Amino acid sequence: MSPADPGPAIPRSQLLAAFDQLLQPERFKDYGPNGLQVEGKADIRKIVSGVTASLALIEAAIAAQADAIFVHHGLFWRGQDGRNNGPIVGWMKQRLALLLAHDINLFAYHLPLDAHPELGNNAQLGRQLGLQADRRFGGNELGFLGGRRDGGQFDSAEALAAAIRQALNRPVVLVGGAPAAIKNIAWCTGGAQGYFEAAIAAGADAFITGEISEPQAHYAREMGVAFIACGHHASERYGAPAVAAHVAAQFGLAHEFIDIDNPA
Incomplete structure (x- = not known):
């Protein structure tokens, strides 16, 4: 102009x-x-x-x-x-x-x-990571739960973490891991580490958010559910x-x- x-x-x-x-x-x-x-x-x-x-x-x-x-x-x-x-x-x-x-x-x-189902942070992070939500969980239904958009699975928590690292072009923190292939993936952007227990209750094999606090490391190891922190800012871009x-x-x-x- x-x-x-x-x-x-x-x-x-x-x-x-x-x-x-x-x-x-x-x-x-x-x-x-x-x-x-x-x-x-x-x-x-x-x-x-x-x-x-x-x-x-x-x-x-x-x-x-x-x-x-x-x-x-x-x-x-x-x-x-x-x-x-x-x-x-x-x-x-x-x-x-x-x-x-x-x-x-x-x-x-x-x-x-x-929370916006199409344009919001959670929906857009899912799109960035190739994930498709089929249900919501947690307070205000901010948490998204689903799987790979192509219908496939990740062979391990390490494979999921590597895919996130590549998609976001930044290091991630991985704690714990599912004993088998990861199909059900939960995510909630930013400082949503408090949603981890709700994600476990909803049936997640892995949970993705921006930050991790001390308690979540223990939950991940004890419950056999992978916790992946990819950065508060990075998850909400x-x-x-x-x-x-x-x-x-x-x-x-x-x-x-x-x-x-x-x-x-």
Whole structure:
């Protein structure tokens, strides 16, 4: 687009309504506010998507001339809602100062983005790994359970871990292992290690998530179910761009995904 022809624009309120209609945040009791977290310019032509509303992502969005940022991890957590109250100091001040100075809207959706059956983090990670879910489990039915899309099996937990390593292009942590070929695979992105017991109860031979905590190593060894941690950020790189691209295409807006690398 030339400066004289900047492309179509829609009102902020219309974009927010589209995100809310798609992700239905009212269905979730979440760790922080979903939706518009920081108000920017009234008309939006370009969306930048990313995983986390970090300073680096905000700076990259400014360079990309974005009017809005769409992320999974917003600015406010655990009852802290800076839209109404709370201290704005330190890193929070830095991030907000940049957003406000450049009049950029910040949209953030946490559990609703994990849960969407086609565009969400879990659905998109499954697509990336060649997995197909046939049922859901756990709180808010965030966990996905299924198997390989081609109907095959993995010969071992090590073979599954190697496939994940190749698909995500990063090291993974494997603890425990099924005694036979792995058919039933459960997954839940991010910090969902607490879903491991529910995955075992649902009949999983292996469980994939972003992080592992101390108890899960013991459960994996004792229950004969493989636990694979592939990185919080790495497991949640796919939902935000899928949703933002879908909504941008709906209105003819420009969209760009910017991945700020994170080893965690």
